[in-house]
Amino acid sequence: MLTFEAFTGINNVIPAHRLQGSDLIQAANVDIGLTGEITRRGGTTEISDLCHKNLWQAKGFMLATVGSELVAIHPGGGRVVLHTALGPERVWYCNLPDGRTTYTNGLIHGITDGLVSRDRSIEPPSSLGAPDFAVGQLFPGRYRYHLTHRRMVDGAESPAIFSQPIDISLGGLRLDGLPVELGYETLVYLSSKDGEGAYLIGAATTSSFEWGGKNSDLALPCRTTGLQVFPVGTYTAFWRSRVLTAVGNVLWASRPNTPHLSHWREFKQFTAGITAILPVSDGIYVGTQEALIFLGGTTWEQLAYIDTKRGPVVPGSGVLVPGKRLKLGDGVGAGEAMACIAGGEVVAGFNGGQTSSLTADRYKTTATEVCATFREIDGIPQYIAVPQ
Structure with a gap:
């Protein structure tokens, strides 16, 4: 059995012959403890032999696509089919404060409480009579x-x-x-x-x-x-009473507390396609195919554009994380924060637009699209990004 007196992490940046005895090029099926100890990752239990995609934890239920159906899975195993023809392609979700969750595949969108699904937008009458x-x-x-x-x-x-x-x-x-x-x-x-x-x-x-x-x-x-009707969009997030969504390289905001309506002026345009929307208390991190941008401010009208110089953001890599669970300098952050893959590195973003690379000079990835999440296992924070 391989053991380490000290483990400093995975390093795929420097040549293998220059690695120290405390480094690994890769590690599979293991968990890293808070003091650097390595343990075998816990096993899994199969609860269904059906293919589930687009998993999402909503308030009190889980969403997934099974074949072409969008399904809500409740505690105890109860299931509700919410949409029969959403399809198996990627779905983007957004949890709202009232317990509902929006969903979209870029063509079809809706809103659900886990029991029923309704159109997120309401079209105006088709004629004036x-x-x-x-x-x-x-x-x-x-x-x-x-x-x-x-x-x-x-x-x-x-x-x-x-x-x-x-x-x-x-x-x-x-x-x-x-x-x-x-x-x-x-x-x-x-x-x-x-x-x-x-x-x-x-x-x-x-x-x-x-x-x-x-x-x-x-x-x-x-x-x-x-x-106007709120656009369908893809990446979706909730920020200060508004739903945000990406349509290509344009970031749209709904009206406050009205997720089905928008004003034709309430959008921000970027120079490349949007790949992440990650709100924090005093702004919004927007990942694009070219850069990681911070829009600083507490109202939609006053948001100020700041390029963090972190490079392009990998689609699907952005997740929200408690700031206290992310390293910042010699300590940890505070408040709301996010993590994403930008410029090939795992980057943390905090309030105020301050960013920090968590893998600088140690680990770079060439992933072009991932499905990412953040979780804590026995008090150990884990950022997980699965290539798609």
């Missing part, structure tokens, strides 16, 4: 009407579409041919006289709607005017 005259008490004049879809189970509302100005001469508005979608109602908003604003006048669950109220009834404004 046909306006007609009705009798009512509105001042004669020119108005616009606006339509949204609202999901009845949770009240989530789509962006608004709006009409061209229409003349109302008899004091009321009638709409026919409204789009009807199961599980949704169509909210109807009307502008004030001469077309300013959009105020709720009612909801329709059929293809027709009629209203003849007064101008003073136009009081409750539409809150989704000017917004």
Whole structure:
């Protein structure tokens, strides 16, 4: 049996003939203890002979793809099929503070509590229907009407579409041919006289709607005017009440506490494709195919761009880690932190944009894509990155 008086780690950077007796080129199926001791890695127990991919720990349940199905696995082994045709390709997840988890494969996305799955975004009505005259008490004049879809189970509302100005001469508005979608109602908003604003006048669950109220009834404004459906995206994270997602080289942010809507101005563009989104308390680390970037700030509008000079970030390598479990100088970090593979090295990032290479001059990897996680086994922190 091979033993070490002292173990200083794996070193694949310097030539093998220059290694010290405390170095290894590689180590398989072992755990490294807090004082450098090497022990055999614990065994495994098979709980299913089906192929599970895209494993993710949500709050109180685990998600995985089995064949083309997205499945929630609950404590005790109970299973719920959430989506029957998500497919076996890579899936990106994001845990939300309310216990739900978003998922996306770049084409299909949704949100789940482990029991049911719903579309993460809500599309606006497909048409405006046909306006007609009705009798009512509105001042004669020119108005616009606006339509949204609202999901009845949770009240989530789509962006608004709006009409061209229409003349109302008899004091009321009638709409026919409204789009009807199961599980949704169509909210109807009307502008004030001469077309300013959009105020709720009612909801329709059929293809027709009629209203003849007064101008003073136009009081409750539409809150989704000017917004758009949140993009599908890939890499996803939650930061300060917003969901963030990557669409190619563009980082999009949802509206605060509204993961299904975004504003067309709330995006950050980078010079290369995004490969990681890793929020900390006072900023966001964004990995790209060219660099590791820190966006410093506590509001979306004030984020400041800082290139950490750490090199390109390997897709799938970014994970969030408690700062106290990562080495920083002669001590350890604090608060929120992250780890990723940047420039071939395992790099830690802390609040304030401070970064530290955990493997500098000792270990470099040529991996081009990985599936990474962080865990603690018997108090030992482990960063695991499995090549894909």
